Amino acid sequence: MxxxxxxxxxxxxxxxxxxxxxxxxxxxxxxxxxxxxxVLGTVEIALDMFVDASVQIAAQQASRVxxxxxxxxxxxxxxxxxxxxxxxxGRWQNIGGTVSIxxxxxxxxxxxxxxxxxxxxxxxxxxxxxxxTVTVPGFSGIPQLFGVQTLTFQRNYIVQNEK
Numbered sequence: 001m002x003x004x005x006x007x008x009x010x011x012x013x014x015x016x017x018x019x020x021x022x023x024x025x026x027x028x029x030x031x032x033x034x035x036x037x038x039v040l041g042t043v044e045i046a047l048d049m050f051v052d053a054s055v056q057i058a059a060q061q062a063s064r065v066x067x068x069x070x071x072x073x074x075x076x077x078x079x080x081x082x083x084x085x086x087x088x089x090g091r092w093q094n095i096g097g098t099v100s101i102x103x104x105x106x107x108x109x110x111x112x113x114x115x116x117x118x119x120x121x122x123x124x125x126x127x128x129x130x131x132x133t134v135t136v137p138g139f140s141g142i143p144q145l146f147g148v149q150t151l152t153f154q155r156n157y158i159v160q161n162e163k
Contacts, residue, residue, distance in 0.1 A: 040140040047139045051092060052153050055134050058088040059155035063130045066103065066121045067159055077121050078103065081130075089134055097136035104129040112158060122161050130157040 062081040072080045082101055089099045105122035106112050112127060122128045133154045138144055143151060 037142065041142050044138065044140040044142045048151060048153075051134060051136060051151070054088055054092070055132055055153045055155050058085045059130055059132045059157050061085070061088065062101070062132065063128075063157040063159045066128055066130065067162055081121070085132060089132075092134050092136050095136060095139075097134055100131075100133040100135075102131045104131070106158075109160075124161055127158060127160050130159070131155075 061084045065077055065081040065084060068077075071077060075083075081103070085099065085101050093099055103119065103121050105118040105120050106114070106116065106127045106129065107118075107122075109127050111117065112129065117129075131154070133152060135150050135152045137150055138148065143149075
């Protein structure tokens with residue numbers, strides 16, 4: 001009985017080694033998770049780049065409003081700059097993100113980076129820093145796999161108001 005069982009096992013193993021059915025399913029099971037993570041990671045990076053570009057555009061637009069020092073027909077320059085930024089970056093608040101806008105009036109380039117500033121958009125010839133920060137959760141869950149709960153995008157523009 002043991003000789004017959006040994007011959008059957010040897011035959012079974014030989015047939016199993018020659019049989020190629022199911023190989024593609026096994027290969028798919030091994031490769032699919034890696035491919036799906038790469039695709040989701042690519043989408044995540046693309047969306048992150050889109051958020052970053054939005055922050056860049058918002059900061060440029062807000063600093064242009066401040067440069068002119070001409071008061072708009074309604075409201076103030078600060079309100080107009082905040083409205084522009086909120087229009088551009090408001091969609092990121094809808095997905096649980098936060099948008100922060102601060103303006104710091106340093107007066108001159110010599111004071112930039114010091115604690116000598118006022119929180120306003122300045123007057124003619126003043127040097128003003130526009131700081132815009134957007135914090136959003138990851139889009140695909142890939143950053144959370146690496147321990148990154150939120151993504152922060154920031155732009156700082158330092159401009160001198162028109163004289």
